[in-house]
Amino acid sequence: MGEPSKIEKVLVCNRGEIAVRVIRACRELGIASAVAYSAADKDSRAVQLADEAVCIGPGPSPRSYLNVPALVHAVGKVGADAVHPGYGFLSEDAHFAQVCLDLGITFIGPSPEVITAMGDKTNARRAMAKAGLPLPAGSEEPLSGAAEAAERAAAAGYPVILKAAAGGGGKGMKVVYSPHDLAAALVEVQQTARTLFLDDRVYLEKYITAARHVEVQILGDQHGSIVHLGERDCSIQRRQQKLVEESPSTVLTPEMRERMCAAAVRGAAAAGYSSAGTVEFLVDQAGDFYFMEMNSRIQVEHPVTEVRSGIDLVAWMIRVAAGEPLGFGQEDITLSGHAIECRINSEDAAAGWAGSFGLLERFVPPAGPGVRVDTHGFPGYRIPPYYDSLLAKVIVHAESRHEAMRRMDRALAEFDCAGVSTTIGFHRELMAHPQFQAGTHRLDFVDKYLADSGELQHTERSAME
Structure with a gap:
């Protein structure tokens, strides 16, 4: 793969599974890693895996993971020359990116100017309209x-x-x-x-009723090259929060896919984008699509694209930040099979999706052919109450969607987790639902399903027993 030419040590300014993911990418690239952690995360998997770890404050995120002075101090303390913000927290904070730039620290992500332009949704709408993307x-x-x-x-x-x-x-x-x-x-x-x-x-x-949420993964370098790596369908959501992502989308025809992906690349080029990013669209019942927003960071669901493309998006974020050209074009990218990701949250779906925190008494993730699990969980880990409830991501890859759904159900059935409530049971019920199996679901599916299903609560309680 070759090593980036400039980056020697990365401070990971995040926690949970994405911190573990970045640390692993650094190790494979031969780059030293340090992780900034809160007092609540002192026993976390990321702290265990990183070459170094530095505490940046108490548990509440405003006093730790959102504390720019504390993070800058941590950079100096460990001697890092780059930071990776992951997703959430400061990943789309132009001020943090600019502070890093001013101090000569490489921010692994797009420029502060691009973050500002895409973070302001009205500015983004104007820029994408000028680039010819359709808008509601x-x-x-x-x-x-x-x-x-x-x-x-x-x-x-x-x-x-x-x-x-x-x-x-x-x-x-x-x-x-x-x-x-x-x-x-x-x-x-x-x-x-x-x-x-x-x-x-x-x-x-x-407001586009009965819409599908489809996003396109793009990757650009600092030399003007931008490619797309296909789309992901994120239409299984609860309160605008994604629960399941898959690729390819069942709602796109080949012609629609070509137009949408081309529009995403055109929009990213107009924004002067480099690094990994996502252009998000809504698809209506007539088959028309509309630009929604651009996320200037790595997405939670990036593994869906990685398993289909064979391209390590996190590693390429680091390589691009170091000034490397992509070294491949659109014609070199091949997407294979079907991939599905289920977000396993420490929540109780039968109790209004209430967060569940505490000690993981048992934690044995699934494995086997075509199964990937990104997680920071382990037996004996105590889930703190301050942060997002994401505990693990189960990603499966198979030749067809039918096989991927079967594989996901097998993987979820293997997932042995005790001590907290999780959404494993919800996802098993979802995989068996006729509408999801048919691929005809829309953004309102979970609300309707929860309202109509008398079986969900039983499934959730059984999964917790």
Whole structure:
């Protein structure tokens, strides 16, 4: 593979399974790794695996993983010349990226300018429209108030969705079905945006009912080369949070796939993008697709693409940050088979998806042909209450979708986890559901399924016993 020419030690500014993933990529590249950890993560798998570890503060993330001065101090303490932010936390924080740049630290990700441009959703909409990507009807600028919101909503047609301009991760948005509810919904989203993002700007889009969420993985270098690595379907969601991802999507025809992937590359090129990133689209029932947003970071679901393409996205993020050219073009990329990822969260789906924290008494992930598990869990690990509930990702790869679903069910049945509640039982029920098996599900599937299924609670409780 060859080693990057400039990076010698990476500080991993994250936790959980993505920290473990980055540490492994560094080791395979022959690069030293250090991990920044909170006091709550002192016994974590990432701390065990990294060459060095440095505590950056107490458990709550504002005092640790979101503390830029503490992270910069950690860089100096371990002598790192690069940082990898993973996903979440500071991964799309242009200020952190700029601080690193100003101090001569390589930020493994896109430039601060690109992060800023794509992080502001109204700016991203304008840039993608200029690049020729289709967009849902809506406001080009943040809404000035309730009067403009009413005017824009009437022009787009109800239902509409209000979104925080600085938002992301499925947060800071609300669907509005009636003009009577618009003003109150605008105030609610503005307050949420102000709390979560310190930015109360909100814009409006036509809400595409019964849509599918399909995203395209792109990878670019600092020399102007950009390729796509196919699409992932992320339509199994709960409250705009992804639960299952798969590739290829069952909703795209070959012609649609070609157009969508070409649009993603065109948009990334227009943004001057380098590193791994994702261009996200909504697909309506007529088969038309619309740009939604661009994520300027590695995605949770990146293994789906890795197992189909054979390309290590995390390693290539590091290599690109070191100045390496990709060394391959679109014609060199081959995508094979079908891949599915299930996010195993420490949650109780039968109790309103309440978080479940505490000691992992037993933890034996599945294995065998075509099964990959990315996790930071181990027997005796105590899951802290401060962070995201993601415990493991089970990824399967097979020749066909039918075989992949069968393989996933086998893997989930093997997963032995005790001490906390998990979503393993939910995913087994999902794999057996006729609508999911037919590939005709939409974004509202989980809500409908949870409302209609009398079997889910029994499945979840059985999985926990």
